[in-house]
Amino acid sequence: MSDNISQISHPKVAVIGGGMAGSTIALRLSELGIATTLFDKGSSLVNGPPMCHLHAGGNLYRDISDEQCFALLEQSIDTLKVYRNCVDWRPTVIALPTTDKSTPAALLPRLHKLQAHYQSLIAKDSSNAVLGEPEHYFRPYQREQLEQLALRDTPKFAQHFDDWLIPVAKTLDLDALQFPVFLVQEYGLNAFRLAATASLAMTSLEASELRLQHRIVDIERQPRANNSESLAANWRLISQDQSGELKHWQFDYVVNACGFQTGEIDDLLQQPRQRMVEFKAAYVAYWHGAEGQWPEVIIHGERGTPQGMAQLTPYANGFFQLHGMTKAITLFEDGLVATCAESAQPKLAQPFIDKIEQHWPAAEVQTRTKAAIAHVAQYLPAFANAKVGTKPMYGAQQIPGADPGLRAADVSFCCDGYARAEIVKASSALAAADAILSDMVRLQVVSPQQFGDKLSHHHLPVTKALPPVRVAGLAAQIAAQRDYAAALAEPIKAVV
Known part of the structure; x- marks a missing residue:
């Protein structure tokens, strides 16, 4: 069996960027047993724009549809x-x-x-x-x-x-x-507890690999061999760690979840995007x-x-x-x-x-x-x-796009096997993960028969089962590492 065929049998996915979108997508894939490597240039996950609200209805925005x-x-x-x-x-x-x-x-x-x-x-x-x-x-x-x-x-x-x-x-x-x-x-919605949840779940999942303080410095798309079952391309990435060491990687599918710097990966691939x-x-x-x-x-x-x-x-x-x-x-x-x-x-x-x-x-x-x-x-x-x-x-x-009032967005696709996670609000991250899974099925990177109804349901048992005390404890540590008061990580619980 050729190397390409074996990769289709055991697909490997790169997620570039460990914010809310990248972390959620990496968790969704690795919880399904899909080998997923999450790269982030920072020292911890989910460290982006201020978030504090679940947006269960969008009532903060009177002007959206x-x-x-x-x-x-x-x-x-x-x-x-x-x-x-x-x-x-x-x-x-x-x-x-x-x-x-x-x-x-x-x-x-x-x-x-x-x-x-x-x-x-x-x-x-x-x-x-x-x-x-x-x-x-x-x-x-x-x-x-x-x-x-x-x-x-x-x-x-x-x-x-x-x-x-x-x-x-x-x-x-x-x-x-x-x-x-x-x-x-x-x-x-608490950013520090999200960071703690993502970190604890990623490090406990066998299919996941977390590469913090790794910046992607090059990415290349190569066609697959003619005998490959998948419609996606081969992807070769080069990462650089904080010491300057370069490492070469090969993946079957790439997710660009770089947040406000998503365009930097697009530029490496010469993929225009408004x-x-x-x-x-x-x-x-x-x-x-x-x-x-x-x-x-x-x-x-x-x-x-x-x-x-x-x-x-x-x-x-x-x-x-x-x-x-x-x-x-x-x-x-x-x-x-x-x-x-x-x-x-x-x-x-x-x-x-x-x-x-x-x-x-x-x-x-x-x-x-x-x-x-x-x-x-x-x-x-x-x-x-x-x-x-x-x-x-x-x-x-x-x-x-070009609408500054857009609030509900998730993902876009261009060349086969390359997805951009483009969420505006944190609550859109799971929708982005689902769209990416659907695209992976379309490209025959994964088979729907392999996962059954887990593709259509948010089956993240490890993430869901994390003990609240562990999440809160790590969240307080992350808040302190980022020079914030530990109180910002504490849960607020209603009795209603």
Whole structure:
């Protein structure tokens, strides 16, 4: 039997990039027993743009289509099933300020559609009921209800839906808001516990090989021999480790999951691709005045204006992650760039690259974090007493195509046996893995008979079975290694 035929019998896959997409794809393949090598130039996995939200319905984005919202809901449900240890089980409050051009009533049609879609998903498969009962997917609260909740004592742990609103009702400037506000079952997603989960699962799976601090410096596509069963090409890669040593590899299928640097691999292959890259940052504040368990709080606003959306994400022990969709906070002047005719890699200005690869200027950390605190304090005045907590959470996000508002995306294909994972939101990673598996079947890299229904179900038993204590413990270590407070890795658990 020729070497090519033996490789088809035992396919080998390279995944380049160990972010949320690359790690999830590598886990999905290696859990099926497909020999998978995951390369990442960094020292740990899932270290990219700030993520904190499951996006189970896309309610943070008023301007995207219903279809994108439905896709995000479905993908979030699948993500929650696989990454339960990485979910912060607390809801999200959605509100509109009095300065907004829209009204809360304008949000209701989509909320009802999402509620109905969630109900239909449960009717198809009862295991989809991971966001609670469909009738509780969202709840409206009028001003009078919040005024009554503000009179109650704040419980240490939330045991009912109303309990989540008590600390918010006590703190919100109700005169600054339109009513009703909505409590939605959109939960948190913890980047540090995702990193820990990916690392623990990858190192325990026999079919996986993890190569950290390895950069791919060359890639070459070669045709297969005529007697090969597969339609895919041979792929030869060269990696370079931190000592400068080069290593040669051969694979049957390659996944480019390099995040905002996906275009660099495209350029090595001379594969054109239109995409954008956007640098973003979230800021970490410590607020000693926080009482009880908080939901995430979203105050809508027009992106890019001084009244851009404010986002308050709770962590343990008084730490909060802050977004403000203004150019003084989360967004940056010239932070959104697109490809040009000469390259598939959008070129971020050097100061952004310096932030990603080196460090932030201390003065800018102070300025932007304090601006984020002030932005949130417009609506929660007591939050003005919050202090800078740690360094920002930051990174660059790729957006395939030319629509900067795209939020539900997963994968694209060009030459046979080469896939680009192009997720915008973390919850899309499993959808990308499924699309890649379908392509591998199409190209006869793998046989569907070999895996049965495992191809159509997210069969990741090792990942799902990781003990929560082990995940949380490693997550705290990863947070410390990245110079963040260990509290940012702690699970938030609801009693509801």
